[in-house]
Amino acid sequence: MYVPGDSPVHALDPRLKLLGFMGMIITIFAVRSAHGYFVMYAFLFVLIILSKVSPRFLLRSVKSIWFLILLAGVFQLFSGYGRVLFEFGPFVVHAESVFLAVEVVSRLIFVVLCASLMTVTTSPIELSDAVESLMGKLPGMKRFAHELAMVMSISIRFVPVMAEEAENILKAQTSRGAPIDDRKFTGKLKGILSVAIPLIVLSLRRAEEIALAMEARGYRGWEGRTRFRELRWKAKDTVFAMMVSSIIILCLFI
Amino acid sequence: MKAKEITRIALFSAITAILAQLRVDIGPVPITFQVMAVMLAGLLLTPREALLSQLVYVIMGLIGLPVYAGFRSGASILFGPTGGYLMAFPVAAFLIAILQKRSQYSTLLSFLSTLLGLIPIYLSGWLLLSRYVGGLERAFQLGVLPFFWIDMIKALLAVFVSKAIERYKPALLYEIRKN
Numbered sequence: 001m002y003v004p005g006d007s008p009v010h011a012l013d014p015r016l017k018l019l020g021f022m023g024m025i026i027t028i029f030a031v032r033s034a035h036g037y038f039v040m041y042a043f044l045f046v047l048i049i050l051s052k053v054s055p056r057f058l059l060r061s062v063k064s065i066w067f068l069i070l071l072a073g074v075f076q077l078f079s080g081y082g083r084v085l086f087e088f089g090p091f092v093v094h095a096e097s098v099f100l101a102v103e104v105v106s107r108l109i110f111v112v113l114c115a116s117l118m119t120v121t122t123s124p125i126e127l128s129d130a131v132e133s134l135m136g137k138l139p140g141m142k143r144f145a146h147e148l149a150m151v152m153s154i155s156i157r158f159v160p161v162m163a164e165e166a167e168n169i170l171k172a173q174t175s176r177g178a179p180i181d182d183r184k185f186t187g188k189l190k191g192i193l194s195v196a197i198p199l200i201v202l203s204l205r206r207a208e209e210i211a212l213a214m215e216a217r218g219y220r221g222w223e224g225r226t227r228f229r230e231l232r233w234k235a236k237d238t239v240f241a242m243m244v245s246s247i248i249i250l251c252l253f254i
Numbered sequence: 255m256k257a258k259e260i261t262r263i264a265l266f267s268a269i270t271a272i273l274a275q276l277r278v279d280i281g282p283v284p285i286t287f288q289v290m291a292v293m294l295a296g297l298l299l300t301p302r303e304a305l306l307s308q309l310v311y312v313i314m315g316l317i318g319l320p321v322y323a324g325f326r327s328g329a330s331i332l333f334g335p336t337g338g339y340l341m342a343f344p345v346a347a348f349l350i351a352i353l354q355k356r357s358q359y360s361t362l363l364s365f366l367s368t369l370l371g372l373i374p375i376y377l378s379g380w381l382l383l384s385r386y387v388g389g390l391e392r393a394f395q396l397g398v399l400p401f402f403w404i405d406m407i408k409a410l411l412a413v414f415v416s417k418a419i420e421r422y423k424p425a426l427l428y429e430i431r432k433n
Contacts, residue, residue: 002318018317025329064326068335075387104386108334115329119318127317147255151310154264155271156319162268166276188278189411192287196415199272200294203265204419204426210265211258219257 002123009051009121013237014130020244021118027248028110036251037106043247044113053120061116062109069108076101125229128152133231146222154210162203169198258429259303266295266307267314270343271321285404286323289375292343293368293412296350298419300430304347312340336397338382342374349374359431361417368409 004010009017028040048055062069077097085093119127128149135145174180178194179187273287295304315322315332322331322340331337353367376398384393420427 001320022329025333061328061330064324065330065334072335072386075392100388108330108386111333112328112330115318119328122318124317124319131313131317147260148306148310148313151260151264151267151306152314154261155267155310155314158265158268159271159319159321162265163272163275166272189407192278192411193414193418196287196290196294196411197418199269200298200415201419201423201426203269204262204298204423207261207265208258208426210261211256214257214261221255221257 001120003053003057003120004123005052005121007050007052007121008236009047009117011236012121012240013231013233014122014126015134015231016233016237016241017118017122018127018130018134020240021114023244023248025111025114027251028107028114031251033254035254037103037110039247039251039254040110041106044110044117048113048117051117051121053117058113058116058120062112065108065112069105069112072108073101073105076104124156125153128156129229129231143222146225158206158210162199162206165202166195166199169195169202173198259300262299262430263303263307263310266291266299266303267311270295270308270311271314271319274321274323275325285408287408288323289339289372289405290408290412292347292375293350293371293409294415296347296371297354297364297368297412297416298427298430299347299351301348301351301355303430304351305344308344308347312343315340333382335383335386336379339375339379341382342378345374346371359420361413364416365409365413368413369406372405372409 024040024044028037031037031040048058077093077100078091083095085095085098087093122130131152132145132149135148136142138145170180173191173194178191180191180195182188182191270288270291273291276287278285278287292308295307299307311321312332315327316329318327320327332340350367350371353370354364357363357367380390380393380398383397384390387393387396
Protein backbone atom coordinates (compact mmCIF):
# COMPACT_ATOMS: atom_id res chain seq x y z
CA MET A 1 0.00 0.00 0.00
CA TYR A 2 1.51 3.22 -1.20
CA VAL A 3 1.56 6.20 1.15
CA PRO A 4 2.36 9.45 -0.66
CA GLY A 5 4.93 11.67 1.00
CA ASP A 6 7.86 13.97 0.35
CA SER A 7 10.75 12.30 2.12
CA PRO A 8 14.21 11.64 0.67
CA VAL A 9 13.28 7.98 0.31
CA HIS A 10 10.10 8.81 -1.62
CA ALA A 11 12.06 11.04 -3.97
CA LEU A 12 14.62 8.41 -4.97
CA ASP A 13 14.50 6.97 -8.46
CA PRO A 14 12.11 3.98 -8.40
CA ARG A 15 14.59 1.89 -10.41
CA LEU A 16 17.19 2.42 -7.73
CA LYS A 17 14.74 1.56 -4.97
CA LEU A 18 13.73 -1.63 -6.75
CA LEU A 19 17.32 -2.77 -7.23
CA GLY A 20 18.55 -1.52 -3.86
CA PHE A 21 15.88 -3.17 -1.76
CA MET A 22 16.14 -6.38 -3.76
CA GLY A 23 19.89 -6.33 -3.21
CA MET A 24 19.39 -5.88 0.51
CA ILE A 25 16.88 -8.73 0.65
CA ILE A 26 19.23 -11.08 -1.18
CA THR A 27 22.14 -9.99 0.99
CA ILE A 28 20.36 -10.81 4.24
CA PHE A 29 20.26 -14.44 3.14
CA ALA A 30 23.99 -14.47 2.54
CA VAL A 31 25.02 -12.69 5.74
CA ARG A 32 26.82 -15.08 8.09
CA SER A 33 27.74 -13.04 11.17
CA ALA A 34 25.81 -11.24 13.89
CA HIS A 35 27.64 -8.01 13.01
CA GLY A 36 26.31 -8.29 9.48
CA TYR A 37 22.76 -8.53 10.75
CA PHE A 38 23.32 -5.58 13.04
CA VAL A 39 24.65 -3.37 10.24
CA MET A 40 21.82 -4.35 7.87
CA TYR A 41 19.16 -3.66 10.49
CA ALA A 42 20.79 -0.36 11.45
CA PHE A 43 20.82 0.75 7.82
CA LEU A 44 17.18 -0.25 7.40
CA PHE A 45 16.19 1.73 10.49
CA VAL A 46 17.98 4.79 9.18
CA LEU A 47 16.00 4.44 5.94
CA ILE A 48 12.73 4.02 7.84
CA ILE A 49 13.42 7.18 9.85
CA LEU A 50 14.36 9.08 6.69
CA SER A 51 11.18 7.92 4.95
CA LYS A 52 8.98 9.49 7.68
CA VAL A 53 6.67 6.49 7.48
CA SER A 54 5.34 5.51 10.88
CA PRO A 55 7.11 2.33 12.03
CA ARG A 56 3.80 1.04 13.33
CA PHE A 57 2.43 1.13 9.79
CA LEU A 58 5.36 -0.93 8.53
CA LEU A 59 5.01 -3.38 11.39
CA ARG A 60 1.50 -4.15 10.21
CA SER A 61 3.02 -5.98 7.25
CA VAL A 62 5.02 -8.11 9.67
CA LYS A 63 1.80 -8.82 11.52
CA SER A 64 0.10 -10.04 8.35
CA ILE A 65 2.53 -12.93 8.03
CA TRP A 66 3.29 -13.48 11.73
CA PHE A 67 2.11 -17.06 11.42
CA LEU A 68 4.66 -17.92 8.74
CA ILE A 69 7.38 -16.30 10.79
CA LEU A 70 6.33 -18.21 13.89
CA LEU A 71 6.13 -21.47 11.96
CA ALA A 72 9.59 -21.05 10.48
CA GLY A 73 11.02 -20.11 13.89
CA VAL A 74 9.44 -23.04 15.73
CA PHE A 75 10.61 -25.52 13.12
CA GLN A 76 14.16 -24.29 13.38
CA LEU A 77 13.95 -24.49 17.16
CA PHE A 78 13.32 -28.22 17.05
CA SER A 79 15.60 -28.95 14.14
CA GLY A 80 18.06 -30.69 16.44
CA TYR A 81 21.54 -29.36 15.72
CA GLY A 82 24.30 -28.99 18.29
CA ARG A 83 24.27 -30.01 21.95
CA VAL A 84 21.09 -30.47 23.94
CA LEU A 85 20.10 -27.31 25.78
CA PHE A 86 17.06 -28.61 27.63
CA GLU A 87 14.36 -31.23 27.34
CA PHE A 88 10.70 -30.82 28.05
CA GLY A 89 8.79 -34.02 27.55
CA PRO A 90 9.02 -34.90 23.85
CA PHE A 91 10.48 -31.49 23.00
CA VAL A 92 14.25 -31.34 22.83
CA VAL A 93 15.88 -27.99 22.19
CA HIS A 94 19.46 -27.87 20.97
CA ALA A 95 21.81 -24.95 21.38
CA GLU A 96 22.56 -24.56 17.68
CA SER A 97 18.84 -24.66 16.87
CA VAL A 98 18.12 -21.66 19.06
CA PHE A 99 20.66 -19.70 17.08
CA LEU A 100 19.16 -20.90 13.78
CA ALA A 101 15.65 -19.96 14.90
CA VAL A 102 16.75 -16.44 15.81
CA GLU A 103 18.50 -16.18 12.45
CA VAL A 104 15.48 -17.29 10.42
CA VAL A 105 13.08 -15.03 12.28
CA SER A 106 15.30 -11.99 11.95
CA ARG A 107 15.83 -12.69 8.27
CA LEU A 108 12.11 -12.93 7.63
CA ILE A 109 11.30 -9.77 9.55
CA PHE A 110 14.02 -7.94 7.65
CA VAL A 111 12.66 -9.12 4.30
CA VAL A 112 9.14 -8.04 5.20
CA LEU A 113 10.24 -4.64 6.48
CA CYS A 114 12.43 -4.00 3.44
CA ALA A 115 9.74 -4.96 0.96
CA SER A 116 7.03 -2.97 2.63
CA LEU A 117 9.27 0.09 2.97
CA MET A 118 9.74 -0.05 -0.79
CA THR A 119 6.05 -0.39 -1.62
CA VAL A 120 5.01 2.21 0.95
CA THR A 121 7.35 4.81 -0.53
CA THR A 122 6.84 4.02 -4.23
CA SER A 123 3.58 4.12 -6.19
CA PRO A 124 2.58 1.10 -8.34
CA ILE A 125 2.83 3.27 -11.46
CA GLU A 126 6.39 4.31 -10.62
CA LEU A 127 7.27 0.70 -9.95
CA SER A 128 5.85 -0.52 -13.22
CA ASP A 129 7.74 2.28 -15.01
CA ALA A 130 10.85 1.14 -13.19
CA VAL A 131 10.31 -2.45 -14.29
CA GLU A 132 9.87 -1.28 -17.86
CA SER A 133 12.94 0.91 -17.78
CA LEU A 134 15.21 -1.68 -16.16
CA MET A 135 14.05 -4.43 -18.46
CA GLY A 136 14.46 -2.17 -21.47
CA LYS A 137 18.13 -1.77 -20.57
CA LEU A 138 18.78 -5.38 -21.45
CA PRO A 139 19.81 -5.88 -25.06
CA GLY A 140 16.89 -6.45 -27.40
CA MET A 141 14.32 -6.16 -24.64
CA LYS A 142 13.06 -2.63 -25.18
CA ARG A 143 10.01 -3.62 -27.14
CA PHE A 144 9.22 -6.50 -24.83
CA ALA A 145 9.58 -4.27 -21.78
CA HIS A 146 7.13 -1.81 -23.24
CA GLU A 147 4.60 -4.50 -24.01
CA LEU A 148 4.96 -5.98 -20.55
CA ALA A 149 4.30 -2.59 -18.99
CA MET A 150 1.24 -2.19 -21.23
CA VAL A 151 -0.05 -5.58 -20.11
CA MET A 152 0.57 -4.64 -16.52
CA SER A 153 -1.33 -1.39 -16.67
CA ILE A 154 -4.32 -3.05 -18.36
CA SER A 155 -4.26 -5.82 -15.81
CA ILE A 156 -4.06 -3.39 -12.88
CA ARG A 157 -7.04 -1.56 -14.32
CA PHE A 158 -9.12 -4.68 -14.85
CA VAL A 159 -8.58 -6.50 -11.56
CA PRO A 160 -11.37 -4.55 -9.83
CA VAL A 161 -13.62 -4.76 -12.89
CA MET A 162 -13.30 -8.51 -13.19
CA ALA A 163 -13.66 -8.94 -9.42
CA GLU A 164 -17.01 -7.20 -9.66
CA GLU A 165 -17.99 -9.41 -12.58
CA ALA A 166 -17.02 -12.49 -10.58
CA GLU A 167 -19.28 -11.34 -7.77
CA ASN A 168 -22.14 -10.73 -10.19
CA ILE A 169 -21.72 -14.21 -11.63
CA LEU A 170 -21.64 -15.70 -8.14
CA LYS A 171 -24.89 -13.94 -7.22
CA ALA A 172 -26.56 -14.79 -10.51
CA GLN A 173 -25.66 -18.45 -10.26
CA THR A 174 -26.70 -18.62 -6.61
CA SER A 175 -30.09 -17.15 -7.48
CA ARG A 176 -30.45 -19.81 -10.15
CA GLY A 177 -29.81 -22.45 -7.52
CA ALA A 178 -26.15 -23.26 -8.10
CA PRO A 179 -24.87 -25.34 -5.17
CA ILE A 180 -22.27 -22.78 -4.04
CA ASP A 181 -22.73 -23.43 -0.32
CA ASP A 182 -23.43 -27.11 -0.70
CA ARG A 183 -22.25 -29.31 2.14
CA LYS A 184 -21.46 -32.18 -0.16
CA PHE A 185 -18.11 -32.32 -1.88
CA THR A 186 -19.46 -32.93 -5.38
CA GLY A 187 -21.97 -30.13 -4.88
CA LYS A 188 -19.14 -27.75 -4.04
CA LEU A 189 -17.26 -28.74 -7.15
CA LYS A 190 -20.34 -28.06 -9.26
CA GLY A 191 -20.70 -24.71 -7.57
CA ILE A 192 -17.12 -23.81 -8.41
CA LEU A 193 -17.61 -24.80 -12.04
CA SER A 194 -20.77 -22.74 -12.31
CA VAL A 195 -18.74 -19.65 -11.48
CA ALA A 196 -15.44 -20.53 -13.16
CA ILE A 197 -16.78 -21.25 -16.64
CA PRO A 198 -18.71 -18.00 -17.14
CA LEU A 199 -15.86 -16.03 -15.59
CA ILE A 200 -13.32 -17.39 -18.05
CA VAL A 201 -15.69 -16.97 -21.00
CA LEU A 202 -16.33 -13.41 -19.93
CA SER A 203 -12.65 -12.58 -19.62
CA LEU A 204 -11.82 -14.03 -23.03
CA ARG A 205 -14.62 -11.95 -24.49
CA ARG A 206 -13.53 -8.84 -22.60
CA ALA A 207 -9.99 -9.30 -23.90
CA GLU A 208 -11.27 -9.15 -27.48
CA GLU A 209 -13.38 -6.08 -26.77
CA ILE A 210 -10.52 -4.19 -25.14
CA ALA A 211 -8.23 -5.07 -28.03
CA LEU A 212 -10.79 -3.76 -30.51
CA ALA A 213 -11.17 -0.57 -28.49
CA MET A 214 -7.39 -0.11 -28.41
CA GLU A 215 -7.05 -0.62 -32.13
CA ALA A 216 -9.97 1.72 -32.80
CA ARG A 217 -8.08 4.38 -30.86
CA GLY A 218 -4.98 3.85 -32.93
CA TYR A 219 -2.85 1.51 -30.85
CA ARG A 220 -0.27 0.17 -33.23
CA GLY A 221 2.14 -1.32 -30.78
CA TRP A 222 5.40 -0.02 -29.54
CA GLU A 223 6.65 2.15 -32.38
CA GLY A 224 6.22 5.88 -32.16
CA ARG A 225 4.86 6.01 -28.62
CA THR A 226 5.95 8.80 -26.33
CA ARG A 227 5.96 8.86 -22.54
CA PHE A 228 4.03 11.09 -20.18
CA ARG A 229 6.17 10.39 -17.12
CA GLU A 230 9.91 10.12 -17.60
CA LEU A 231 12.34 8.79 -15.05
CA ARG A 232 15.38 10.98 -14.33
CA TRP A 233 18.51 9.90 -12.49
CA LYS A 234 19.72 12.58 -10.03
CA ALA A 235 22.84 13.15 -7.97
CA LYS A 236 21.18 11.93 -4.75
CA ASP A 237 20.40 8.66 -6.49
CA THR A 238 24.09 8.14 -7.15
CA VAL A 239 24.86 8.85 -3.50
CA PHE A 240 22.25 6.38 -2.31
CA ALA A 241 23.41 3.73 -4.79
CA MET A 242 26.96 3.99 -3.47
CA MET A 243 25.71 3.80 0.11
CA VAL A 244 23.67 0.65 -0.47
CA SER A 245 26.39 -1.13 -2.38
CA SER A 246 29.06 -0.35 0.20
CA ILE A 247 26.79 -1.57 3.02
CA ILE A 248 26.05 -4.77 1.13
CA ILE A 249 29.74 -5.44 0.47
CA LEU A 250 30.59 -4.65 4.08
CA CYS A 251 27.97 -7.06 5.40
CA LEU A 252 29.07 -9.87 3.13
CA PHE A 253 32.62 -9.74 4.46
CA ILE A 254 32.26 -9.19 8.19
CA MET B 255 2.59 -8.50 -29.87
CA LYS B 256 -0.84 -7.76 -31.23
CA ALA B 257 -3.35 -5.84 -29.17
CA LYS B 258 -5.40 -9.00 -28.68
CA GLU B 259 -2.50 -10.88 -27.23
CA ILE B 260 -1.75 -8.02 -24.89
CA THR B 261 -5.31 -7.86 -23.60
CA ARG B 262 -5.63 -11.62 -23.22
CA ILE B 263 -2.45 -11.77 -21.17
CA ALA B 264 -3.62 -8.83 -19.07
CA LEU B 265 -7.02 -10.33 -18.35
CA PHE B 266 -5.59 -13.69 -17.42
CA SER B 267 -3.26 -12.13 -14.91
CA ALA B 268 -6.23 -10.20 -13.55
CA ILE B 269 -8.20 -13.46 -13.32
CA THR B 270 -5.32 -15.09 -11.45
CA ALA B 271 -5.40 -12.23 -8.96
CA ILE B 272 -9.13 -12.71 -8.47
CA LEU B 273 -9.11 -16.50 -8.22
CA ALA B 274 -6.31 -16.22 -5.67
CA GLN B 275 -8.75 -14.44 -3.35
CA LEU B 276 -11.61 -16.89 -3.85
CA ARG B 277 -11.64 -19.33 -0.98
CA VAL B 278 -13.62 -22.48 -0.42
CA ASP B 279 -13.26 -24.62 2.66
CA ILE B 280 -13.17 -28.25 1.70
CA GLY B 281 -12.40 -30.27 4.79
CA PRO B 282 -9.98 -28.63 7.20
CA VAL B 283 -7.83 -26.88 4.62
CA PRO B 284 -8.99 -23.63 3.07
CA ILE B 285 -8.13 -23.78 -0.62
CA THR B 286 -7.71 -20.96 -3.10
CA PHE B 287 -8.00 -21.15 -6.83
CA GLN B 288 -4.71 -19.48 -7.61
CA VAL B 289 -3.22 -22.67 -9.02
CA MET B 290 -6.38 -23.29 -11.00
CA ALA B 291 -5.88 -19.96 -12.73
CA VAL B 292 -2.34 -20.99 -13.62
CA MET B 293 -3.70 -24.21 -15.09
CA LEU B 294 -6.43 -22.40 -17.00
CA ALA B 295 -3.92 -19.98 -18.48
CA GLY B 296 -1.91 -22.97 -19.64
CA LEU B 297 -4.91 -24.81 -20.98
CA LEU B 298 -6.50 -21.93 -22.84
CA LEU B 299 -3.73 -19.59 -24.01
CA THR B 300 -0.75 -20.02 -26.28
CA PRO B 301 2.50 -20.96 -24.51
CA ARG B 302 3.84 -17.43 -24.76
CA GLU B 303 0.64 -15.84 -23.51
CA ALA B 304 0.42 -18.32 -20.65
CA LEU B 305 3.98 -17.61 -19.59
CA LEU B 306 3.57 -13.85 -19.75
CA SER B 307 0.23 -13.77 -17.97
CA GLN B 308 1.72 -15.50 -14.95
CA LEU B 309 4.92 -13.49 -15.13
CA VAL B 310 2.91 -10.29 -15.02
CA TYR B 311 0.88 -11.65 -12.11
CA VAL B 312 4.04 -12.41 -10.12
CA ILE B 313 5.56 -9.01 -10.97
CA MET B 314 2.37 -7.17 -9.99
CA GLY B 315 2.49 -8.79 -6.58
CA LEU B 316 6.18 -8.11 -6.29
CA ILE B 317 5.76 -4.39 -6.86
CA GLY B 318 3.19 -4.20 -4.12
CA LEU B 319 -0.27 -4.70 -5.56
CA PRO B 320 -2.32 -6.94 -3.26
CA VAL B 321 -2.82 -9.72 -5.80
CA TYR B 322 -1.36 -12.72 -3.97
CA ALA B 323 -3.64 -14.97 -1.93
CA GLY B 324 -5.20 -13.19 1.03
CA PHE B 325 -4.64 -9.77 -0.57
CA ARG B 326 -0.95 -9.95 0.25
CA SER B 327 1.90 -8.66 -1.83
CA GLY B 328 5.55 -7.84 -1.95
CA ALA B 329 8.91 -9.48 -1.95
CA SER B 330 8.30 -10.80 1.56
CA ILE B 331 5.72 -13.21 0.16
CA LEU B 332 7.64 -14.05 -2.99
CA PHE B 333 10.86 -14.75 -1.13
CA GLY B 334 9.17 -15.94 2.06
CA PRO B 335 8.58 -19.58 3.01
CA THR B 336 5.70 -20.13 0.59
CA GLY B 337 7.01 -17.98 -2.25
CA GLY B 338 8.61 -20.83 -4.15
CA TYR B 339 5.24 -21.93 -5.45
CA LEU B 340 4.54 -18.48 -6.87
CA MET B 341 7.91 -18.23 -8.56
CA ALA B 342 7.20 -21.29 -10.64
CA PHE B 343 3.80 -20.14 -11.91
CA PRO B 344 5.10 -18.75 -15.22
CA VAL B 345 7.10 -21.90 -15.91
CA ALA B 346 4.17 -24.12 -14.99
CA ALA B 347 1.70 -22.26 -17.21
CA PHE B 348 4.17 -22.36 -20.09
CA LEU B 349 4.79 -26.06 -19.62
CA ILE B 350 1.08 -26.87 -19.53
CA ALA B 351 0.43 -24.81 -22.65
CA ILE B 352 3.21 -26.44 -24.62
CA LEU B 353 2.32 -29.98 -23.59
CA GLN B 354 -1.32 -29.26 -24.33
CA LYS B 355 -0.50 -28.05 -27.79
CA ARG B 356 1.64 -31.08 -28.47
CA SER B 357 -1.11 -33.39 -27.29
CA GLN B 358 -3.57 -32.00 -29.82
CA TYR B 359 -5.93 -30.97 -27.02
CA SER B 360 -7.10 -34.48 -26.15
CA THR B 361 -8.88 -34.55 -22.79
CA LEU B 362 -6.79 -37.20 -21.06
CA LEU B 363 -3.49 -35.75 -22.26
CA SER B 364 -4.63 -32.27 -21.21
CA PHE B 365 -5.20 -33.59 -17.72
CA LEU B 366 -1.82 -35.29 -17.67
CA SER B 367 -0.06 -32.18 -18.91
CA THR B 368 -1.79 -30.16 -16.20
CA LEU B 369 -0.45 -32.58 -13.60
CA LEU B 370 3.03 -32.37 -15.13
CA GLY B 371 2.72 -28.60 -14.94
CA LEU B 372 2.38 -28.91 -11.18
CA ILE B 373 5.87 -30.39 -10.91
CA PRO B 374 7.81 -27.13 -11.27
CA ILE B 375 5.44 -25.47 -8.78
CA TYR B 376 5.96 -28.19 -6.19
CA LEU B 377 9.67 -28.42 -6.85
CA SER B 378 10.48 -24.77 -6.34
CA GLY B 379 7.92 -24.42 -3.52
CA TRP B 380 9.44 -27.39 -1.78
CA LEU B 381 13.03 -26.20 -2.16
CA LEU B 382 12.35 -22.70 -0.88
CA LEU B 383 10.25 -23.94 2.02
CA SER B 384 13.03 -26.27 3.06
CA ARG B 385 15.31 -23.26 3.57
CA TYR B 386 12.92 -22.06 6.26
CA VAL B 387 11.65 -25.16 8.02
CA GLY B 388 14.98 -26.95 8.18
CA GLY B 389 15.35 -29.94 5.96
CA LEU B 390 13.95 -31.23 2.71
CA GLU B 391 12.00 -34.01 4.32
CA ARG B 392 10.06 -31.77 6.64
CA ALA B 393 9.33 -29.34 3.83
CA PHE B 394 7.99 -32.22 1.79
CA GLN B 395 5.60 -33.25 4.54
CA LEU B 396 4.44 -29.69 5.11
CA GLY B 397 4.40 -28.25 1.66
CA VAL B 398 3.89 -30.97 -0.90
CA LEU B 399 2.05 -34.01 0.45
CA PRO B 400 -1.02 -32.31 1.94
CA PHE B 401 -1.75 -30.42 -1.26
CA PHE B 402 -1.31 -33.11 -3.83
CA TRP B 403 -4.86 -34.50 -3.80
CA ILE B 404 -6.49 -31.11 -3.72
CA ASP B 405 -4.38 -29.95 -6.63
CA MET B 406 -5.36 -33.02 -8.56
CA ILE B 407 -9.01 -32.05 -8.12
CA LYS B 408 -8.18 -28.52 -9.22
CA ALA B 409 -6.52 -29.94 -12.32
CA LEU B 410 -9.67 -31.92 -13.07
CA LEU B 411 -11.80 -28.82 -12.66
CA ALA B 412 -9.49 -26.74 -14.84
CA VAL B 413 -9.55 -29.33 -17.62
CA PHE B 414 -13.33 -29.50 -17.31
CA VAL B 415 -13.63 -25.72 -17.66
CA SER B 416 -11.33 -25.60 -20.67
CA LYS B 417 -13.12 -28.47 -22.40
CA ALA B 418 -16.50 -26.85 -21.72
CA ILE B 419 -15.31 -23.64 -23.34
CA GLU B 420 -13.81 -25.55 -26.25
CA ARG B 421 -17.10 -27.28 -26.81
CA TYR B 422 -19.64 -24.54 -26.27
CA LYS B 423 -17.71 -21.37 -27.14
CA PRO B 424 -15.22 -22.50 -29.80
CA ALA B 425 -15.24 -19.07 -31.43
CA LEU B 426 -13.48 -17.57 -28.42
CA LEU B 427 -10.55 -19.92 -28.81
CA TYR B 428 -10.41 -19.90 -32.57
CA GLU B 429 -7.77 -17.25 -32.89
CA ILE B 430 -5.60 -18.63 -30.10
CA ARG B 431 -5.49 -22.11 -31.56
CA LYS B 432 -5.49 -21.59 -35.28
CA ASN B 433 -1.77 -22.23 -35.64
